[in-house]
Amino acid sequence: MEPEQLAFASEASAWLADNVPRRWVERRSSLVEEEVVQIRMDWDRRLYAGGWAGLSLPVEYGGRGLGLAEEVLFGELAARAHAPDGYGRIGRILTAPTLIARGTDWQRSRYLQKILSGTEFWCQGFSEPSAGSDLAAVKALARRVEGGYRVTGQKIWTSFAFHADKCLFLARTDETAPRYRNLTMLLMDMRQPGIEIRPIRQISGGSEFAEVFVDDAFVAEEDRLGAEGEGWSVAMTVLNSERGGVEAVSRYVEMRTDIDLLLGCCAKLADRIPEAEEFETRLELVRWQVRKAITREGDERAFTSATGVLKVFWSELWQEMTRMGLDSMCPVHRDHWNLAYLDSRATTIYAGSSEVQRNIIGDRILGLPR
Amino acid sequence: MSATLVPTEIGVTAAEAIRDLCARAVGGTPVAEYAEAEPLAWEVLEAGGWDLVGAPEADGGGDATLLDLVLVARAWGETIVPAPFLTSLMAKRWSVAARDCEGPVTFAVADPSWSQPGHVPFGTVAPHLLRSVERDEIVPTPVGKPEPFAPSLRATTVGVVSELTAQAGGELAVVWAAEATGCAERLLAMSVAYAKERHQFDRPIGSFQAVKHTLSSMKVLAETAETAVLWAAIESGHRHRAAAWALDASLDVAERAVQVHGGMGFTWEMGLHFYLRHITVLRQLVRGLPR
Structure with missing residues (x-):
């Protein structure tokens, strides 16, 4: 790793250690919905106050002006710290990059800073x-x-x-x-x-x-x-973000918490550690897949190829993970898995169903006839 | 957190050269016509110095990183040309005695499923066997019992097992897994081409969602299998798990390639089975490596 990245990583780890809410780490699955929303909204504001919001967005709009590489790095550290996913994820992951790509100066100055600071959701x-x-x-x-x-x-x-x-x-x-x-x-x-x-x-x-x-x-x-x-073409810009690298990293952060539960407790109980380890391998591949895509940013075809498989890959994995959690009948995490199992049924439907994603891979990446 | 995913120049150059060399040897020829023949002479590889790409610069090698070798092995895996290239490349990376040998080198990997303990890829063609990495010991390859399941690997079983270090075992796992991902890339490309060309019900079969989605799943596997071997090359602590996953994913791709080709996929002459056999044996070999 480059010296600047090392410095970035150690600064980020220290900040996360001080700021990830304990209540979230320890009691995540037993919180009522209103409190979950509150914690997630607070997390956006805390990230902004600490200078960790919009890592890959321009400095003039409140971002850090870094790259996708730092997003991945921060995601990895946030995952280890079991950080929550900020409630402003639509603004952060979808609206912000679309405004930067397609918006007017007025729109950027009106909205971006408010997105990053958790002022407008x-x-x-x-x-x-x-x-x-x-x-x-x-x-x-x-x-x-x-x-x-x-x-x-x-x-x-x-x-x-x-x-x-x-x-x-x-x-x-x-x-x-x-x-x-x-x-x-x-x-x-x-x-x-x-x-x-x-x-x-x-x-x-x-x-x-x-x-x-x-x-x-x-x-x-x-x-x-x-x-x-031009709405369709703007919508495509939005969907590329929704199915792309930054989104996958944010899902990685959430999924890492689940895999740690499996490996640390539930899979052990169910005597299914080798299977859980394979899930972990696949989960780490989500992060590495984004890292590989970064090295191909100059080559549009290769970049699209690398990012185009992400959504199918993480969404289907998550469902398998939560099913194992449910099957483990772990007395400590039973409530969590009940909810996570049901919630994860949505992952292969939202943001482009797996069926649509496979059509896109077939038509646009493999060039198959329609 | 870890080192770069970008290969050095030698990796890119060597992979391109290997791809060219294989294309010249077997380009356009169906795999069934060359898998059991000798389409590429050892002398060609040796003359280009390609067997020394992974050896130290001081010994006339190319000083390639393991990440570079992943690129080379992937290029090699695309055609499964039956030549003892990767075994020689790796033996010469670790062993001075291997570098001093004339001709290809191989080693014997533990495999409990045979009547004899050692499984030797290219045991029928490589004259030298790396007996021990630590002692830097080369012996004449024992005459073994031919193991014909994967013709492109020319394997034998013998009475000895090479003493590979855990480090060598990890590197070899990565390189063989990378070779398998090269096979997967090629099989995916062949399957896509076939699905565009083959018509049923007056339409190319690739336009049917059932077939399209199979191909898309193959793409997901091939992409992530490549990622797995890159990861494995960079983080030594994860070599075996990432390599094992890449090998499994590549085999999944190969199985689906047979399915997409329909009845043709099941024929000897179409040759997909050579890849299928090749990958299954690579998996067995990797499982026998020291950790």
Whole structure:
């Protein structure tokens, strides 16, 4: 490792040791949902105050101006420290890089610092009742009005909507233009009349995601992200982040806690250590896969190839891990595995189902006929 | 946290050269036509100095890192040319006596499943056997019983087992696993090409999601298997676990390659079985290595 990276790592370890909330490390699975949200929101703010938010984002917007390599390094250390996942993950992982790639200067200075500091939380308004895997079929309609748009429609599976201040909202702006050219990305204020949020009860019993009903809500002209009609291409930028390296590292952090439970206790009890060790090998490969991708950033084809397999790889592994946890019938961690098992059923559905991901690998990476 | 994933120049150069050399020897020829023949003479490898790529610079070697050798072994694995290249390369990396030998070198790896304790890849063609790494001892390769399961490995079983150090065992595990990942890359490419070409129900079979998803899963495995051998090369503490995983993943790819090729995949002449056999034997060899 380079001397600067070594210094970065030792500084990060020391900070994590002092700042990861004990209550999270020790009692994570027995906390009620409100407290989980609170701890996760506080974690975003603590990261920002400590200078650990937005490691790979530019300094001028409150980031650290480092690279994906430091994201991976920090992720590895945060994983070992069993740090929580910040509640602002949509803003941090999806909105921020998209604003940097496609946003205006005004949008960047208006939103980025508030995302990183845990001042404003975001949700992602993509899926609709009849537009799931077929995302281009969104129907929520944004009509041009003086100074901006009036939006009406319904979104579903919107994670974090209940506590969100802002929404990355994909709307149809043209009823006559052809598919893929009729959409526009909007930065919508969730705290306004005309927005109703109904939590959806998930199979785990929790309600992290919701239905969002939008009735004549307003979005100002300057809150359009990209040009009118470019929404599909902006959405692809968002999805690349959602299925890419930074996201995988953040999942690695969460999964590392689970593998440590298995290896330290539950798998031992179930006499299934070799299997758990294989899970650990696969989990470490998530991190190494991102590291390999970094070395290929200059070669678009190789980079896409390396990152394109991540989502399928970590999501399917996580499900196998939680099933082992459940099967172990560990008396100490039973509550945790009950919840984690059910929660992890979502991993192969959200952010592009495994079926869609395999189509993408087949069509775009392997070049198979459609 | 650990060292760089970027190979040095010798690794990149040697891997390219090996790929060229194999292409010249067998490019365009079906594997079934050369797996049991001698398409690449030892003298060609030796003349290029490729067997010394991993040896110390002071002894005329290329001083390649283990990460560099992963690249070389992957390139080699793509064609499974039946020549004692990787065994010689590794023996000459560890042993002065091996470097002084004329001709290829191999070693005997423990394998409890045979009637004799030592399993020798290229035992029928390599005249020298590295008997002990620590004592730097080379002996004439004992005449063994041919073990024909994987023709591309020309193996025998013999009455001795080479004394490899744990360090050598770890490096060899990485290099053989890397070779298997090279096989997997090649099999994936062959399967993708076949799925584009082969038509049923008036459509290329690769357009059916059932086949497409099999190929995509092969891609996931091939990508992560490559990552596993890179990781194994860099972090010595994880060599065996990462190599074992890469070998398993490569075998999974090979099995699915047979499936994607349908009935053709099950024929001798299509030759996929040579890769399947090659990978299974590499797995057995790696399991016999000291840790």
